[in-house]
Amino acid sequence: MSNMTRFTIRPLYLQVRDMLVERITSGQWKPGSGISNEVDLSRELGVSVGTVRKALDVMEQEHLITRRQGRGTFVNDQTSDDLAMRFNRICGSEGNCLSMDILKSEIKAGRATEEEGAKLRLRAGDPVIRVRRVQSAQAKRVLLEQIAMPEARFPGLATKGHVPHRIVALAQQFGILLGGAQERLTVTRATSNVAEALAVETDTPLLELDRIVYSIDGRPVEWRSAMCHLSHGDYYSVDMT
Amino acid sequence: MSNMTRFTIRPLYLQVRDMLVERITSGQWKPGSGISNEVDLSRELGVSVGTVRKALDVMEQEHLITRRQGRGTFVNDQTSDDLAMRFNRICGSEGNCLSMDILKSEIKAGRATEEEGAKLRLRAGDPVIRVRRVQSAQAKRVLLEQIAMPEARFPGLATKGHVPHRIVALAQQFGILLGGAQERLTVTRATSNVAEALAVETDTPLLELDRIVYSIDGRPVEWRSAMCHLSHGDYYSVDMT
């Protein structure tokens, strides 16, 4: 019933959503596994089925779960093909997302600059992890990335040799659920450094991508500044609703 | 109740949504005006309040209505500032959408080319309306647009002198509700023609925007190919969820 003292303003179905999200982040519910059915959940939590359904509606929109009539409700594997491409809008001429390979990758620990602090909502000097790498598609160099992440969210990452090249996979490893991202696009010309890394002529026009990825609670998780050299036919895709 | 023969598969709340959308497109409910309250609507349509609410939920996500607790539900004016910027992702350095002015504008009637037919789902040779124009922000030329629209959706537009420079305003004039859009971005260099129109040097790097806008029923309404010259600080903004 929960008819008792309601001091909190947050609606019940959002409180339920918070509890269920916690079960995912804590690892109690693992990606790919099914979760209790709606009736059982409602009994367990002491709320009505309608309230549970509304919580699940929210979580479905947040890409956290998938519901299939007749089968059940399942925790999403964020590394699955469709979800992994959520934050990659670079597509090939056939409309398919480009799957890229890592060419070079350096990882370093450091202290946040003023700019990194502003983007990641840290204080300047807070520990960060930086990655610089080149991604290629079909033997062509496409992306030169400079990434900064708060060390606090990825403890021990700097000492690991391997960093997954997709932010969704990295986040899932550290039990972080991603919410959204904002990307800003501009056009620039390749400086000599950039030109060398991407194997293009100096002054080649490039797409500059400045992206901040947020976790589901709205805190910044990654700041990526990338230079992108698009081959003929490739494009950056935006869907508006 | 509607317990009677249910041959249709489309859920009742979506049928209700369709009926309410029709009231907007037909002009029975005008932008800015309030609509009947949920209880009255449910009685009038012979469905439960919950079903009406679910229909309104959908319409709110489609940007068709705004609900305000204690006040009522209102039909959105698509030309209002926030909604008008829905399909314009070009922002200034302060994060605000650039509001632009029309510098030059030509409108012509014509017959669809193969490419226009493919983009607008017409047959080659079907009547189209074409617009070519330049937009500027703060005295700087920013956009060179080439637009094609199906004449059937905008009867008589070619003979009008004035074309609103925002697709949302134009659509509202002709009773079209817009659903979504897809934009494809690439980087190119200004050809001599483009350079002249935008008052830049030949070979200046430009952002090329290829956009198709769809009406709420999923049919193409406008195909725009634009060349964009971004000033320092301006950028194209993408939000991902």
Added chain:
DNA sequence: AAGTGGTCTAGACCACGGA
């Protein structure tokens, strides 16, 4: 105080998937 949308409940039936 009256009227609105927002939340929550309890229970019914339907459509789908798998045993």
Added chain:
DNA sequence: CCGTGGTCTAGACCACTTA
């Protein structure tokens, strides 16, 4: 066949706005 999520109903109370 059973269990699942999807739809639909009827009614209660809450929170907000306006008069």
